[in-house]
Amino acid sequence: MQERLGRIAAKLALVAGLPGRAHSFGEEAHRFRLGPPLPESRVTEFETEHGIRLPEGYRSFLTTVGHAGAGPHYGLVPLEDWDLAVLDAVRPGHLREPFPLSPFDPAPGPDWYDALDDEDAEPYPGALTLTHRGCSHYTLLVVSGPARGRLVNADLDMRPPHFCHDTDFLGWYERWLDETAAGMGTAGFDLSLPYGEPELASVLRDAADAHQRRAAAWTLGRYPALAPASRSLLRAAALGDAADEVRRAAVIALGRRPVPDDESALTRALADASAGTRAAALRALARRGGAWHARGRALLSDTCPEVRRLAVRTLEESGVITAEDLIPLLTDPDRSVRDAAAATLQGPARK
Missing domain, CATH: 3.40.1580.10 (SMI1/KNR4-like)
Structure with missing residues (x-):
């Protein structure tokens, strides 16, 4: 001690x-x-x-x-x-x-207090x-x-x-001190695993528990620099992990400091089965190149209203949304999407 x-x-x-x-x-x-x-x-x-x-x-x-x-x-x-x-x-x-709670019990749900x-x-x-x-x-x-x-x-x-x-x-x-010294801020500190990069990579690749894989991906994303092997594992998780929560965490991790191969994986993640992962990929790709724009436009007709609204905002932030993109959304069944489209149309002149 x-x-x-x-x-x-x-x-x-x-x-x-x-x-x-x-x-x-x-x-x-x-x-x-x-x-x-x-x-x-x-x-x-x-x-x-x-x-x-x-x-x-x-x-x-x-x-x-x-x-x-x-x-x-x-x-x-x-x-x-x-x-x-x-x-x-x-x-x-x-x-x-x-x-009243224990770390060995199932994680509490939204109605835990009731x-x-x-x-x-x-x-x-x-x-x-x-x-x-x-x-x-x-x-x-x-x-x-x-x-x-x-x-x-x-x-x-x-x-x-x-x-x-x-x-x-x-x-x-001590983990706070070590992470601060390594250039890792406190954003995400409370969700992170207390391991180094090699151990985190092993958890992401091998752990049976999806919550552990998610935490490993999240923690790796906080590193200011990652080994190529770790980035490769994150890309594999973003595109192929069986758990929605792990794919989303890996997309968020890749989006913090993406390299060209990461941007390709993020573009593919726009077609993920999970709306949360598609939304995370949109956020990660905002203002980054143009290879994703076609898939981003496809999300203007996504089944999830949040994704449609986010696609409006992300394409707007990237400077590529047009009046032709926005006009059909003025009759969208979701009010927040209609409002986002109308507000964007009132911005700078559209092509």
Whole structure:
């Protein structure tokens, strides 16, 4: 443990000054500085007050490395602000109550909150706030229940929470430091796998679990540069994976920094069976060359209204949409498509 803490402290001392490091959303709030470590007595007092024992990695970090400040997004919140993600007044025993979800259970669906036993229950008992990720999004550390020690990404607008893939606080924190040093921003950090590029490529190629393949594709897409073999695997996944979610994630990954071979795969993905993948390919191809324009125009009559609307916007952004493309859409059955077509026709003169 002490060796691990020392390694993290050394990385934190260096990362802000590294050439090529990522400059991420929220870092201006902490500037890679931590407050001083908390006295053991203060941590013990907190634990006694709430009837819990903090997970060991987080506890040792607070008393050895530092407290509040440098961390993902807006940084680590002070221990006394543990209840930032509590919606109502804090009830006695909030942190003692077991967290209702586990990373070993099926992922919660859109109605997860309605399924809780108590309709007035706080959604995230047994967990304290680690960091604010912006808007209604927070990362929590579970301190009670079967998921104790795990980190969970929560949304106070009640979209389904999801567990980080890291197995403890120290792994999560050190991964943030390593990824920052490697030029990877925090966008997508909370969905990513805690592996290096070779391991991620293996997961994308070999994992039986589609959720794992999706996470691998998503994580690879965050790298500022990829080995040709990794790009080849992403192209194969974008065009041939059996799971819609994996194809879409691979398309998004390729679209961040595409090379010519990637653009060819993205163009082919415009014909994907999944509307979400077709939409992702459109977004990735906006303002990139012209080889995709014919397939993009075909999507103006797509079966999915969202794709039709996005095709209008993408062709407009690329400067190639015409009045001839738009006029038939003025009678589209979907109002949002009609509105998009009308608004675009009122723009610069069309051919």
